[in-house]
Amino acid sequence: MLLKPPLLSLGLISATALAYEILLMRLFSIIQWHHFAYMIISLALLGYGISGTLVSLLQEFLKRKFHIAYPLFLFFFSVSSVACFLLAQIIPFNPEAIIWDSKQFWHLLSLFLLFSIPFLLVASAICLVFLSYPGQIGKIYAVDLLGAGIGSISIIILLYYLFPISALMIISLIGLVATLIALHETQIKHKEKTVSFFIILTGALVFLILQNQILNISPYKDEAKILNISGTKIIEQQSSPLGLLSIIESKKIPFRHAPGLSLYNTKEPPEQLGLFTDASNMTAITRFPDNLEQLSYLDQLTSALPYHLKEINTLLIVGAGGGSDILQAMFHNTSHIDTVELNPQIIEILSGPFADYSGNIFLQDNVHVYSGDIREFLSRTPHNEKEQYDLIQISLMDSFNASASGLYALNESYLYTVEALQLYLEHLNQDGYLAISRWVKTPPRDTIKMFATAVSALSNTLITEPAKHLMLIRGWQTSTILVKKSPFNSSEVHQLKQFCQTRGFDVAWYPGIKSDEANQLNRFREAYFYQAASALLNQSKKQTPYQFINNYKYYISPASDDKPFFHHFFKWSVLSELISLHKQGGLALVEMGHIVLLATLILAVISSIILILLPLLIFHLRSKSNTRFSLSTIGHLKLFSYFFSIGLAFLFIEIAMMQKFILFLHHPIYAIPVVLSAFMIFAGLGSALTSHILSQWSRRQLLISRT
């Protein structure tokens, strides 16, 4: 056995493993959906768990063969990181069919087990080093965690420069470099040159395979579906940790993207390009027309309401996207437009290669585009500049299909919390409006939850009669809520009625609304929106707002910064009712995010029992007679409980921190690596410190015993 542990290769492979874990989250967000991020963490940990069992069962053998086993684990990790992803790309997993198609559960299981393989291999290598150098655990642990911390930050930097598939290639190649270093560190003498050559050859093969590899995006994602139409092609792609942006042109059949358009609209939208983020969430980049009149279709959306209530001079748009809201404001002659866009690459695209196409809208004198998060932008605004906007507008930020099927159910969103709304209100002038547009779903969810959030925000700002400060209208597809700091006046109410009448929109709330005015044109079975609004504003004689929220079959309690799950509408209490209606399509009302997460949890538990606990139990029972090496059952239980509890607590704190840090860092892809690396680096430092303290302590003990 060597005296020094292979620290350099260990640090490097730990960095690679963590980078791989974060990269998988990115890759799965593109080819599938965002909520797979949770699954990746779970399967990485499963791999680590299985490795613990594997190494402990084969410890004597592996320790004897350390100089071969360690580099081999590293080598196979590097190869499997690519191979498993390529294999996973051909598994036709469709989360939407998981409830009625049992094959999907097996597909999910295959994905789950497939991706635990690279983590199993890398964790086995790390475990083996621990096992082989028991006297230097502190140092090894420190290098392992520091490496992991550095890896998780490095991948984010790398993703700014490389497409995810190229980043996968780099990760695999770094893994192979770590293998070469490991060969050197473990001092393999036998055929060293041949083995090194073979590893370099493998690297070349990985390079060749991945060089022309394309991502196999789920055929049910919007981008994949659009590309099936003749005459469509991707004309530009840019990638960053925030998302893969694809710009698609459709030469034969125009896009004509204008969700929420009135049925009475007669104008066709001008030529457009489709801007997709992670192969979904389409927004349109509209070719700037010769005549502004061609943008009149934008006046036929529910979101155009505030422009008809009074003249809007100062506007803040949350999320510039492809620029539709800016065009809407230009159509209404707004003199000052600020817009805040989270993804800097969208700004680059519209200020660079597609600036001419979009009429340089991001470069106009009266348009000011800021890169960053809206809450950070507003918090940075000096106090004396507060209360400046006539209108703050938050339009549809997510696609209907993904939103309606609950694929965002578990996404944190600090955009729609009570605290966020209060912040927006602070930045309105006294007669300014906050306009929020959402999709209309059947049964209603988003709009009602948004309305409840607005009521809470108004109440928190000490407004005694929120009913006088709110308006709600809807078409068949979208709704718009207006919140005003001062009460709406009769002129505004008159304008609202006229706006809705000419466009065929329904009024669901305005100060003084009568029940028979609601639900007239776009009819639901009952006047759900009006009933909800009046109950939430405590205008209903039958139910208090609290009772209404409790009784409603969807979770419509306002989201807060402590519970930032605006897209979470599902109540477990109605699951059995929806299951009983599954033949009529009742399960469409269950949010898929929950179902996939539940399926993942079930898989994780079953896999952990079968692959981690069961082998250990069998081994324990077999070696029970060998009392020299086995602890007592109580001892085992204590050991198990100790590590189980510490692991559970660690993860609980880590995941909670990740969610909380999204508020400060604005996106999970920043929050996750920052929290991960902070936890890893400081745990590593703690480990190094502990080993130092322990060695000091044992030296002191030795001195005491000698004296």
Added chain:
Amino acid sequence: MKPTTYYPLPSFKAPFFLFLAFSLCITHQAFASPMEDYYMQKRQHMIRLIEQDVHETSQYLDTEALDEKVLKAISTVPRHKFVRPDTIEDAYKNHPLPIGYGQTISQPYIVAIMTDLLKLSTDDKVLEVGTGSGYQAAVLSELVKQVYSIEIITPLGEQAKSRFKTIGYKNITTKIGDGYYGWLEHAPYDAIIVTAAASHIPHALIEQLKAGGRMMIPVGSNFMTQQLLLITKTIDGELQTQQILPVRFVPLTGEH
């Protein structure tokens, strides 16, 4: 040059071919019938399930039962001929199935309700935007005089066209292309069904709908129909929309 000699067919050959053709027919029938019976039974079972579901949801669909003609149409159309070979065994299960190109064949229950809500007559002319597998058009064709169907994805449109020809649907006319402007040549229509995903409802389609006509739009993702949008054009040309949840589910509880 040696003259070519043509020999007439021996006289026994004509009855032989007749016999062969007859035998083949019999054999085909012998094999085809059990399969057709098998699928017929499955279809009948599916119809019973749909009836049961509609009965349970009747209060919410404003109808006690589906129109007999709609049920008959669904029980006539061989759904298994509209699905991919790998999903043929699931053809009569009450859920959507993938048909390739990111598209699906709708859940039979939803097809039944959508067709019923269009309130069709035998003389009607129907426009379908989004042919897909062609199943919905086939069901409609059993009920109306003429169906016009437009598909945007070329391979799907071609498959559907050849399917209609093979099965023998003569009153379905298809074309591949853009459905945004409807199909002016054959307008106006008594009913329009838009199964293609659209960010809004084009004005041309509303224009091409007859006064008193109905337009049906299923809303949701491919596998999950969230709601049905029914647009009615009144005699005066006014538009009324109804958001229909095809499920017996009331979100509000308590008194309002």
